[in-house]
Amino acid sequence: VEASIPEPQREAWTKHQVSGFKDKDEFESEVVRHVETTLARSMFNCDESAAYSAASLAFRDRLILEWNRTQQRQTFADSKRVYYLSLEFLMGRALDNAMLNIGLKDVAKSGLSELGFRIEDIIEQEHDAALGNGGLGRLAACFLDSLASLNYPAWGYGLRYRYGIFKQEIIDGYQVEVPDYWLDFNPWEFPRHDVTVDIQFYGYVHKVQDESGRFVSRWEGGETVKAVAYDVPIPGYDTPSTNNLRLWSSKAASGEFDFQKFNNGEYESSVADQQRAETISAVLYPNDNLERGKELRLKQQYFWVAASLYDIVRRFKKSKRAWREFPDQVAIQLNDTHPTLAIVELQRILVDLEGLEWDEAWNIVTATFGYTNHTVLPEALEKWPVGLFQHLLPRHLQIIYDINLFFLQSVERKFPGDRDLLRRVSIIEESQPKMVRMAFLAIVGSHKVNGVAELHSDLIKTTIFKDFVNIFGVDKFTNVTNGITPRRWLHQANPRLSALIKSKVGSLDFLKDLTLLNKIELSINDKEFRREWADIKYSNKVRLAKHIKESTGVSVDPSALFDVQVKRIHEYKRQQLNIFGVIHRYLTLKAQSPEERKKAQPRVTIFGGKAAPGYWMAKQIIHLINTVGNVVNNDKDIGDLLKVVFLEDYNVSKAEIITPASDISEHISTAGTEASGTSNMKFVLNGGLIIGTCDGANIEITREIGENNIFLFGNLAEDVEDLRHSHTYGNHQIDPDLAKVFEEIEKGTFGNPHDFASLISAVRDHGDYYLVSDDFRSYIETHALVDEAYKNQEEWITKSITSVARMGFFSSDRCINEYAEGIWNIEPLKTQTKDGTGKDE
Ligand code: 475
Numbered sequence: 001v002e003a004s005i006p007e008p009q010r011e012a013w014t015k016h017q018v019s020g021f022k023d024k025d026e027f028e029s030e031v032v033r034h035v036e037t038t039l040a041r042s043m044f045n046c047d048e049s050a051a052y053s054a055a056s057l058a059f060r061d062r063l064i065l066e067w068n069r070t071q072q073r074q075t076f077a078d079s080k081r082v083y084y085l086s087l088e089f090l091m092g093r094a095l096d097n098a099m100l101n102i103g104l105k106d107v108a109k110s111g112l113s114e115l116g117f118r119i120e121d122i123i124e125q126e127h128d129a130a131l132g133n134g135g136l137g138r139l140a141a142c143f144l145d146s147l148a149s150l151n152y153p154a155w156g157y158g159l160r161y162r163y164g165i166f167k168q169e170i171i172d173g174y175q176v177e178v179p180d181y182w183l184d185f186n187p188w189e190f191p192r193h194d195v196t197v198d199i200q201f202y203g204y205v206h207k208v209q210d211e212s213g214r215f216v217s218r219w220e221g222g223e224t225v226k227a228v229a230y231d232v233p234i235p236g237y238d239t240p241s242t243n244n245l246r247l248w249s250s251k252a253a254s255g256e257f258d259f260q261k262f263n264n265g266e267y268e269s270s271v272a273d274q275q276r277a278e279t280i281s282a283v284l285y286p287n288d289n290l291e292r293g294k295e296l297r298l299k300q301q302y303f304w305v306a307a308s309l310y311d312i313v314r315r316f317k318k319s320k321r322a323w324r325e326f327p328d329q330v331a332i333q334l335n336d337t338h339p340t341l342a343i344v345e346l347q348r349i350l351v352d353l354e355g356l357e358w359d360e361a362w363n364i365v366t367a368t369f370g371y372t373n374h375t376v377l378p379e380a381l382e383k384w385p386v387g388l389f390q391h392l393l394p395r396h397l398q399i400i401y402d403i404n405l406f407f408l409q410s411v412e413r414k415f416p417g418d419r420d421l422l423r424r425v426s427i428i429e430e431s432q433p434k435m436v437r438m439a440f441l442a443i444v445g446s447h448k449v450n451g452v453a454e455l456h457s458d459l460i461k462t463t464i465f466k467d468f469v470n471i472f473g474v475d476k477f478t479n480v481t482n483g484i485t486p487r488r489w490l491h492q493a494n495p496r497l498s499a500l501i502k503s504k505v506g507s508l509d510f511l512k513d514l515t516l517l518n519k520i521e522l523s524i525n526d527k528e529f530r531r532e533w534a535d536i537k538y539s540n541k542v543r544l545a546k547h548i549k550e551s552t553g554v555s556v557d558p559s560a561l562f563d564v565q566v567k568r569i570h571e572y573k574r575q576q577l578n579i580f581g582v583i584h585r586y587l588t589l590k591a592q593s594p595e596e597r598k599k600a601q602p603r604v605t606i607f608g609g610k611a612a613p614g615y616w617m618a619k620q621i622i623h624l625i626n627t628v629g630n631v632v633n634n635d636k637d638i639g640d641l642l643k644v645v646f647l648e649d650y651n652v653s654k655a656e657i658i659t660p661a662s663d664i665s666e667h668i669s670t671a672g673t674e675a676s677g678t679s680n681m682k683f684v685l686n687g688g689l690i691i692g693t694c695d696g697a698n699i700e701i702t703r704e705i706g707e708n709n710i711f712l713f714g715n716l717a718e719d720v721e722d723l724r725h726s727h728t729y730g731n732h733q734i735d736p737d738l739a740k741v742f743e744e745i746e747k748g749t750f751g752n753p754h755d756f757a758s759l760i761s762a763v764r765d766h767g768d769y770y771l772v773s774d775d776f777r778s779y780i781e782t783h784a785l786v787d788e789a790y791k792n793q794e795e796w797i798t799k800s801i802t803s804v805a806r807m808g809f810f811s812s813d814r815c816i817n818e819y820a821e822g823i824w825n826i827e828p829l830k831t832q833t834k835d836g837t838g839k840d841e
Pocket of ligand 1: 133134135136137139287288289290291374375380452482674675676677678696
C-alpha cells in the first residue's frame with residue numbers, strides 16, 4: 001500500500017493512519033463523537049436509540065479499517081476467492097456479533113455503562129436484518145461467519161431489499177403481515193455510489209460480423225437499470241479477517257429521474273420509470289420452499305446475478321491473466337437454483353463480449369460453478385416459462401438452447417437411441433407452456449452438485465437427479481452436511497453456558513474448534529458442574545417465560561417441560577401433527593380424575609414461525625394453534641399442566657432467546673422431506689433434547705450423540721411412497737385417537753369447526769400426503785416417553801451434557817472446510833506474514 005503513495009505525500013498519509021478504538025476510553029470518545037457529529041445529536045439528549053447508533057458506528061469504523069486491510073491482503077496474495085451467491089442472507093442483529101467476534105464486548109459494556117447505559121438495552125435497539133425466509137437464508141449467514149473466521153478470501157453477493165421478510169402480527173388468532181422497513185437507519189452498510197453496473201432487460205438479439213469475419217450475437221435495445229453496491233463488513237471471530245457482503249440496490253439508470261422526459265414535461269412518466277427500476281430490489285419474496293414463477297422474481301435474479309458477475313469479472317481482469325486461469329482465481333457457489341442464470345451470464349460474457357470459442361468458454365464456466373440443492377419438494381424446484389425468458393432475456397434463452405443442444409448431443413452419444421432419457425433430462429421441459437428447468441441447468445453448468453445432509457444427498461441421487469448421475473458419473477454429486485456457527489448460536493445466545501463450558505475446556509478455543517466440546521464429557525459426574533448446567537437452563541427458561549408473558553399475556557411456569565417448535569409453517573414440517581398431539585394431550589387430561597392428573601408432567605408447548613402470505617393451509621394451522629391455546633390456557637381443570645403459546649414474529653433475534661430455553665424441540669417432518677434442518681443442531685448445542693423423525697440431519701445428529709439421547713419416531717423415508725400409495729388405493733383408516741381429536745374440533749370445542757375443515761380433510765379425505773395419521777400413534781407414544789424421561793432429572797441432565805459434548809461435527813466451520821477442499825479448491829490466507837502477502841512463506 002505504502003509503496004503506491006508517492007514519496008512526497010507518504011509521510012503525511014502514514015502519520016495520520018487511522019486505527020479503531022482500542023480501550024474503554026477511546027470507545028467512549030468515539031461514541032460521543034458520533035452522537036455529536038454523525039448523528040447531529042447533543043450529548044445531553046442521547047437516548048438508547050442514539051447510543052445504539054453511535055456504538056454501532058464506532059464498531060463499524062473499526063470493522064471497515066480491518067476490511068480495508070483484509071481486502072489489501074487478499075489482493076496482494078492474488079489467490080483464489082470464493083463468491084457465495086444467495087438471494088437470502090438472514091443476518092439478524094450485527095452489534096452483539098461484532099463486539100463478540102472482535103473481542104471488545106467487555107470494553108463496550110463498561111464504556112456504555114459509564115455513559116449511563118446497560119449494554120443489553122442497547123443491543124435490543126437493533127432491528128434484525130431479515131433478508132431471508134428461513135433455513136436457506138440463515139445457512140448463508142452462518143457460512144459468512146465461518147468464511148471470515150477461517151480466513152478464507154470470500155465475498156457474499158445478494159440483494160439489498162428495501163423490505164425484508166414481513167413482520168408477523170397475530171390478531172384474533174390470525175397471522176397479519178406488516179411491512180418490515182428496516183433501512184431507516186442502518187449503520188452496518190456502506191453505500192458505494194461509485195460502484196455501479198448497468199443491467200439490461202428485454203430488447204432483441206441480432207447477429208453481426210466482427211472484424212475477423214466471425215458471426216457474433218449482439219443484444220440491444222430494451223431498458224437499463226442501474227445496480228448500486230452496498231457493502232456490509234463481516235468480521236471473523238478472533239481474527240482480523242473482515243470479509244465483504246455486497247448487496248445490490250436498483251436505481252433508474254438515468255439517476256433520479258429521466259431529465260429528458262422531465263424537461264419535456266413528462267413528469268409522471270419520468271417518476272414512474274424511476275419507481276419501476278427501484279421495484280426490482282424492493283421486496284424479498286416471502287416463500288419458503290416454494291417458487292411461483294413471477295416475472296419480477298426472474299428480474300431480481302438476473303439483476304443480482306449480472307451485477308455480481310460484472311464485479312467478479314472486473315476484479316479478475318485487473319490481474320491481466322489469461323481467461324483459462326479464471327477457475328484458478330474464482331469459485332462461485334450457487335445457493336440453490338436462484339442464481340443459476342450466472343452460468344448463462346458468464347458464458348455470454350466470454351463468448352459474446354470477450355470473443356472466446358464456445359467450448360473454451362464452457363470449460364471455464366463449468367470449472368467455476370458449484371450448485372447446492374436445498375430441497376426435493378417438487379413445488380420448490382424452479383421452472384420458468386420459455387416465453388417469459390424470450391421476452392425478458394432473449395440472448396440468454398438462445399444460450400440456454402445451445403447449452404441444452406450440446407448437452408443432449410453428449411447424452412445421445414453416451415446412450416444412443418434413448419429418446420425417453422433425452423426427454424427426461426432436457427433443460428427445456430416440453431410442456432404447455434414450455435419451461436426452463438433451472439435445477440437441470442445448474443447441474444449441467446457446474447462441476448459439483450451437493451445436498452445438505454446425508455439422507456438428502458442420497459435422495460437427490462436416487463430420485464430427482466438420478467438420470468444425471470448416470471450421465472455425469474456419481475463423483476459429480478456429493479454431500480456437505482449443514483452446520484451452524486457456534487459464535488452466534490452458543491457464545492452469543494447462551495453466554496452462561498459458553499462460560500461454563502470454557503471452565504471445563506480451559507479456554508474459548510471450542511468456539512474455533514467445536515470438537516473440543518467433547519472434553520466436557522469428562523465432567524459428567526461433577527456435581528457442581530451438573531447443578532450449574534441445570535441452573536443455566538432454568539434461568540434461560542425464566543427469561544423466555546418473561547418474554548412469553550410480555551408478548552402473549554400468558555403466564556407459564558419455568559419448571560414445566562418446555563416443548564418448542566419454531567420454524568417456517570409448512571405442511572411438510574407438520575406443525576399440524578404437533579397441535580393435533582396437543583389436543584390429544586388436552587383430551588387425555590380432561591378425561592382424568594384430579595388424582596390422576598397430579599401424576600402428569602406439566603408442559604408448555606411453544607410454537608413460532610411465519611406462514612407465506614399466500615399459503616392458506618399454513619395460515620389455518622396458525623389459527624388452530626391460537627384457538628387451542630385460548631381454550632387450554634383458560635381451562636381451570638388444566639391449570640399449569642398444559643399451556644400452549646404462539647410467539648409472534650419468529651426471527652433470528654427471537655431464536656437467540658428461544659433456543660437456549662428449550663427442554664425438548666420438535667423436528668418432525670415427514671421422512672424424506674426436510675433436506676437437513678439447522679435449528680435441530682442449534683437446540684442440541686444449547687442442551688435441549690429433540691423429538692424427531694428419521695429425516696435430514698436428525699439422522700446424523702443421532703449417529704453423533706447416540707440414540708439414547710434423542711427421541712426418534714415415525715415411518716422411514718423408504719416406506720413413504722408405499723404408504724402414500726396405500727392411502728390412495730386402499731381404504732384409508734385413520735388412527736382412532738386422531739379421529740377423536742378431529743371429532744372434538746368438529747364439535748366446535750376450538751371455535752368454528754368450519755375454519756379447520758381443510759386441515760382435517762387433508763388427512764382424512766385427501767390422501768394424507770404428509771402421513772400425519774400414519775405417524776400419530778408413534779408420535780404420541782414417544783411424547784409419553786419424553787414425559788417419563790423428564791421426571792428423572794438426573795438422567796435428563798446426563799443426556800443433555802452428553803449430547804452437547806458430541807455436537808462438534810455440526811459447526812459451520814467444518815462444513816465450510818469441506819466446501820473449500822472438496823468443491824472450491826481454496827485455502828485460507830494467513831493474516832500475518834513477513835512479506836505481507838498473506839501467503840505461506
Ligand atoms: C431446507 N427455501 C432445510 C436449509 O440447507 C435446510 C427459499 C426461496 C424459495 C424457495 N425455497 C426457499 C428453501 O428451499 C429452504 O429454506 N430450504 C432449507 O434449506 C439449509 O436445512 O432443510 O428446507
